[in-house]
Amino acid sequence: MVKSHGPTIKDDAQYQTLREKGMSKEKAARIANSDRQTTGKRGGKAGKYEDWTKEELYDKAKEVGIExxxxxxxxxxxxxxRNH
Known part of the structure; x- marks a missing residue:
């Protein structure tokens, strides 16, 4: 039986599966709350992290809350x- 994770999680089953696989609460929630019909269409536009400058990487890390x-x-x- 899937446990309810509250109103902030749209797909409790997916969230629980991702957490069991070892993902952080934040990343699992982000994925479980994404709109599956548009997610695949949006992807693939960002370049590889290796091509980003350190400043760009720092700004992205700040945006997602990496301490x-x-x-x-x-x-x-x-x-x-990649592992947040």
């Missing part, structure tokens, strides 16, 4: 963004 970003180098920022 400790000011002490990270470019490689660490990429890793943090």
């Amino acid at each position: 400790g970003r000011s002490k990270m180098d470019k490689k660490e920022l990429i890793h943090a963004l």
Whole structure:
């Protein structure tokens, strides 16, 4: 039986599955709350993180709330963004 995660989670089953796979609460909620009909259509427009400047990576890390970003180098920022 799927547990209700409250009104802020649109797809409780998907959220629970993602959490069981080890995703953070934030990332699982972001995915479970996405509109599946438009998500696939939006993707693929951003370049690879390796092509971004360190400043761009820092700004993205700030936007998604990654802590400790000011002490990270470019490689660490990429890793943090991919695993947040």
